[in-house]
């Protein structure tokens with residue numbers, strides 16, 4: 001599902017965020033990426049969604065070599081990848097339903113499809129009864145679940161979650177991880193970027209540890225080692 | 227596709243309402259620009275019509291000595307007809323000259339006294355020359371100054387010189403007015419361009435969250451971009467309708483006065499009614515291309531899509 005081959009990302013000002021990373025993730029895997037702040041975790045997410053271009057190396061996502069991806073091809077890539085961030089990125093003036101349907105609307109999906117799909121997506125994240133509420137009326141965990149529902153709108157094969165539990169207490173965080181786990185069981189590959197030790201240890205899944213832009217450990221059933 | 231178009235229009239109108247005052251100011255500036263361009267255009271047409279009406283009234287009379295026969299006069303006419311620009315030469319015989327004088331003197335019989343004292347027709351024949359443009363008269367004058375006509379021609383009527391002077395100074399005035407009009411329009415046009423640019427920037431700013439999410443979930447670039455272009459297109463369309471309406475209302479109001487001062491020769495309302503499609507169409511085309519240009523520039527700078 002994901003192949004990074006000798007990937008280096010250098011930001012302007014000679015900042016090397018990741019250095020010569022090689023990494024393979026198979027379809028259906030649930031991989032946690034851990035590391036201290038500034039280790040280069042988010043940079044990997046940005047490279048995978050083509051928000052940034054690699055300085056060196058090759059990046060293949062779902063069999064598609066996106067190393068030299070053209071600007072107009074980026075939307076096509078984005079519809080195959082779901083992304084979730086620490087700050088949810090919900091529209092405050094739109095309801096829960098509208099926040100999810102927005103993602104489908106702007107991609108030109110027909111209204112009928114949106115009407116049937118959005119409740120299904122909200123059901124996956126357990127919010128089928130909150131469709132008419134606004135983000136500010138929900139807890140942080142619930143808001144994050146809305147953003148997960150939105151990320152699933154295009155039925156992606158890959159879900160990237162960049163510190164989705166960063167703003168949540170441990171109970172809410174656990175709920176989010178449970179939702180991700182459920183989505184993974186439905187067949188979606190998941191890359192979870194986090195520095196929550198308890199979550200990683202409880203997951204008992206593959207863990208990749210980054211430090212100063214390099215992979216320092218990659219364990220099939222890993223623990224939080226830093 | 228249908229969904230997309232409908233949604234894009236929805237997005238654009240949301241934008242316009244959200245930044246109502248900005249939309250209002252932008253549209254107003256476009257209206258002012260269009261109005262000033264329209265007025266310059268109208269001024270240009272009006273002045274042109276005034277000049278051509280004045281030019282039409284210019285003619286030049288050449289008077290022959292009473293002793294000159296019609297045959298001699300005709301040889302002059304033949305010579306003058308070869309001069310480029312000469313459009314029409316009318317011949318007034320001695321008898322007609324006398325008749326004209328008598329007609330003029332009908333109400334003041336004392337003017338007829340000298341005539342009866344002379345006892346014969348004292349008038350010579352004359353010709354009235356019209357050219358298709360004022361400058362052509364200089365050719366005529368040059369020809370008439372040749373020595374062979376010296377003994378034939380008693381005099382030329384100076385009317386022509388005065389008219390010529392009027393037209394020359396009026397043309398100079400016209401050019402100045404036209405130039406200042408163009409400069410004013412140009413200034414308004416620049417302000418309008420800046421405001422359109424700014425309106426798009428503000429729209430991008432107020433919509434930055436939506437745009438970020440649109441890009442995140444894979445909305446195509448044109449879906450992100452087109453609402454802003456539609457927004458400016460809506461400003462332009464509204465501006466054209468309002469300024470067009472105001473302009474025609476103004477013409478409708480002013481035309482009767484123009485008619486009084488200049489007669490039927492100056493007809494702005496008629497001109498713009500006949501050319502309404504060209505006039506408004508041209509405004510639309512220029513504005514639309516300007517929008518696409520300015521819009522693309524603003525979007526490229528402020529929206530890396």
Ligand SMILES: Nc1ncnc2c1ncn2[C@@H]1O[C@H](COP(=O)(O)OP(=O)(O)O)[C@@H](O)[C@H]1O
Nearest residue numbers: 011012015017036037038039040041042043044
């Ligand atoms: N746009 C950027 N320009 C310059 N440096 C950046 C940029 N984004 C990230 N960095 C730097 O790259 C390094 C890795 O950043 P990031 O991938 O965000 O780390 P993490 O997500 O693991 O905290 C950091 O040193 C950060 O300061």
Ligand SMILES: [Mg+2]
Nearest residue numbers: 041042043162
């Ligand atoms: Mg980060």
